[in-house]
Amino acid sequence: MLVDQRRQQILEITEKSGFVALSDLVERVGASESTVRRDLDYLDGIGQIRRTRGGAAYVGDSITPFEVRGTRAKEQKQHIAAAAAALVEPGETVLLDGGTTTLEVAKHLVGKPLQVVTNSLPIINVLVSSPQTELIVIGGFLYPKTGVNLGPIAVAALKSIHARRLFVSAGGITPAGLFNSNALLVETERQMIDSAEELIVVSDSSKLGHSALAHLCPLDVVDRLVVDEGITEEWKQIVQRAGIELTVVGK
Amino acid sequence: MLVDQRRQQILEITEKSGFVALSDLVERVGASESTVRRDLDYLDGIGQIRRTRGGAAYVGDSITPFEVRGTRAKEQKQHIAAAAAALVEPGETVLLDGGTTTLEVAKHLVGKPLQVVTNSLPIINVLVSSPQTELIVIGGFLYPKTGVNLGPIAVAALKSIHARRLFVSAGGITPAGLFNSNALLVETERQMIDSAEELIVVSDSSKLGHSALAHLCPLDVVDRLVVDEGITEEWKQIVQRAGIELTVVGK
DNA sequence: GCAATGTGATTGATTTTGAGTGATTTGCAC
DNA sequence: GTGCAAATCACTCAAAATCAATCACATTGC
Numbered sequence: 001m002l003v004d005q006r007r008q009q010i011l012e013i014t015e016k017s018g019f020v021a022l023s024d025l026v027e028r029v030g031a032s033e034s035t036v037r038r039d040l041d042y043l044d045g046i047g048q049i050r051r052t053r054g055g056a057a058y059v060g061d062s063i064t065p066f067e068v069r070g071t072r073a074k075e076q077k078q079h080i081a082a083a084a085a086a087l088v089e090p091g092e093t094v095l096l097d098g099g100t101t102t103l104e105v106a107k108h109l110v111g112k113p114l115q116v117v118t119n120s121l122p123i124i125n126v127l128v129s130s131p132q133t134e135l136i137v138i139g140g141f142l143y144p145k146t147g148v149n150l151g152p153i154a155v156a157a158l159k160s161i162h163a164r165r166l167f168v169s170a171g172g173i174t175p176a177g178l179f180n181s182n183a184l185l186v187e188t189e190r191q192m193i194d195s196a197e198e199l200i201v202v203s204d205s206s207k208l209g210h211s212a213l214a215h216l217c218p219l220d221v222v223d224r225l226v227v228d229e230g231i232t233e234e235w236k237q238i239v240q241r242a243g244i245e246l247t248v249v250g251k
Numbered sequence: 252m253l254v255d256q257r258r259q260q261i262l263e264i265t266e267k268s269g270f271v272a273l274s275d276l277v278e279r280v281g282a283s284e285s286t287v288r289r290d291l292d293y294l295d296g297i298g299q300i301r302r303t304r305g306g307a308a309y310v311g312d313s314i315t316p317f318e319v320r321g322t323r324a325k326e327q328k329q330h331i332a333a334a335a336a337a338l339v340e341p342g343e344t345v346l347l348d349g350g351t352t353t354l355e356v357a358k359h360l361v362g363k364p365l366q367v368v369t370n371s372l373p374i375i376n377v378l379v380s381s382p383q384t385e386l387i388v389i390g391g392f393l394y395p396k397t398g399v400n401l402g403p404i405a406v407a408a409l410k411s412i413h414a415r416r417l418f419v420s421a422g423g424i425t426p427a428g429l430f431n432s433n434a435l436l437v438e439t440e441r442q443m444i445d446s447a448e449e450l451i452v453v454s455d456s457s458k459l460g461h462s463a464l465a466h467l468c469p470l471d472v473v474d475r476l477v478v479d480e481g482i483t484e485e486w487k488q489i490v491q492r493a494g495i496e497l498t499v500v501g502k
Numbered sequence: 503g504c505a506a507t508g509t510g511a512t513t514g515a516t517t518t519t520g521a522g523t524g525a526t527t528t529g530c531a532c
Numbered sequence: 533g534t535g536c537a538a539a540t541c542a543c544t545c546a547a548a549a550t551c552a553a554t555c556a557c558a559t560t561g562c
Binding site: 002003004005008018019047050051052053057058059119121124125128131134135136137138139140141142144147149152153154156157160161 | 269379391412
């Protein structure tokens with residue numbers, strides 16, 4: 001194994017997961033601990049990674065930390081997102097919650113003349129390169145797992161904001177209302193609802209009828225639901241009775 | 252076997268796999284070690300491949316030769332950033348302003364157990380993959396050119412924050428104080444200064460004596476200056492008289 | 503013949519490597 | 533906080549790999 005080849009390999013491994021343990025690298029590249037250690041020192045020296053106790057972290061440019069999870073959004077999700085994005089009028093102020101579906105919505109908003117408010121880091125990274133979009137970031141404690149800002153700072157910032165439409169992607173929907181799997185987020189999301197005129201839920205039909213950890217809001221607060229055609233007749237009626245406008249997206 | 256024919260063969264083999272060991276080539280082209288070595292030197296000389304210890308790497312599009320980049324100025328910035336990051340104690344709350352030098356500081360903070368507050372999107376993206384770092388994002392209008400959040404939302408969020416140290420990278424430093432080339436940012440940066448106990452300026456020596464568009468603060472507000480060894484004796488005295496602790500980073 | 507060039511082998515110098523050592527740091531129990 | 537064990541680290545050292553330099557020989561073309 002060549003020196004540079006091994007270092008390249010280390011770099012690729014590190015870039016892939018963002019963070020690697022020294023022992024992992026020793027095993028995967030088949031070199032001794034000393035050698036890997038020296039390689040890490042070198043790569044740290046040229047600024048490609050950052051040496052940390054027990055391993056190394058990637059600090060290069062090209063990485064996209066959250067892209068990994070969203071691996072190729074399903075076509076269905078794409079269609080839902082496209083339909084939701086079509087609801088947005090030019091010049092509007094749009095509030096976007098975090099989540100893989102709302103991220104897809106954000107991708108469909110690129111290039112439109114809008115004011116977008118969000119607390120989601122992946123969404124920010126998508127829209128930052130769009131010169132027509134004015135971006136307002138809701139700060140706060142960055143929840144590393146999903147890359148959204150929450151907590152008192154986020155709530156306070158949201159209080160000074162007013163938006164035309166809010167897009168959220170629920171973790172579950174029952175007749176009792178919307179649910180989210182992350183209890184920490186709920187407080188922030190409630191403030192989002194208060195700060196927006198219209199609440200639009202984007203969700204695939206599999207979420208209907210399923211609950212989740214934390215209750216977010218009752219159904220009648222929702223103004224519109226964008227969902228795929230897997231929605232049952234029963235649910236169509238529930239939605240209608242709650243006074244929610246329904247957008248069913250064909251396959 | 253003709254000379255050029257052999258070299259062409261070496262080139263093809265190298266291109267195919269990206270990396271080749273010298274011993275592999277000796278075996279596959281049937282020439283002696285010395286000859287292959289000479290061929291590699293030649294091919295390296297005309298820029299077709301890159302010579303590495305134990306073999307060679309193909310210099311094409313696919314592989315980014317990480318040795319090439321890293322200009323002198325960048326290296327200097329790296330050293331300044333490393334020295335600045337070394338000032339940070341584990342568990343502290345650190346406030347990081349936007350800028351290329353502070354971004355480098357952030358890279359050196361990856362993996363440290365810290366609470367980091369910042370309004371810079373690039374810095375957030377660097378630190379979000381560091382599990383030991385708690386990230387607090389200052390929201391606001393995202394200024395797309397430099398990727399920092401500013402404006403009233405940012406200022407309001409900063410008011411509820413208190414940090415041990417603040418790192419800023421000035422656009423210019425004169426006896427009158429710090430300057431910044433972006434007038435919009437100044438207001439946000441002033442609030443940062445108010446929210447931090449200690450103000451540390453990271454800058455290369457070329458900024459000393461140069462003004463910029465907007466005045467940020469007087470010199471005596473600064474607690475520490477981290478600068479490269481290009482600083483003149485005259486400036487050392489100015490800095491000293493202003494009561495600023497000085498960290499000069501050797502090459 | 504003989505100069506020019508390419509080749510392969512040899513040699514000592516240099517670099518890299520893996521293992522071993524003691525020093526530091528970390529996490530955990532108290 | 534204090535103390536302790538485990539993990540991790542920086543450092544040294546000898547062996548191995550690789551390198552640059554040199555030399556003798558072969559081939560080619562004049």
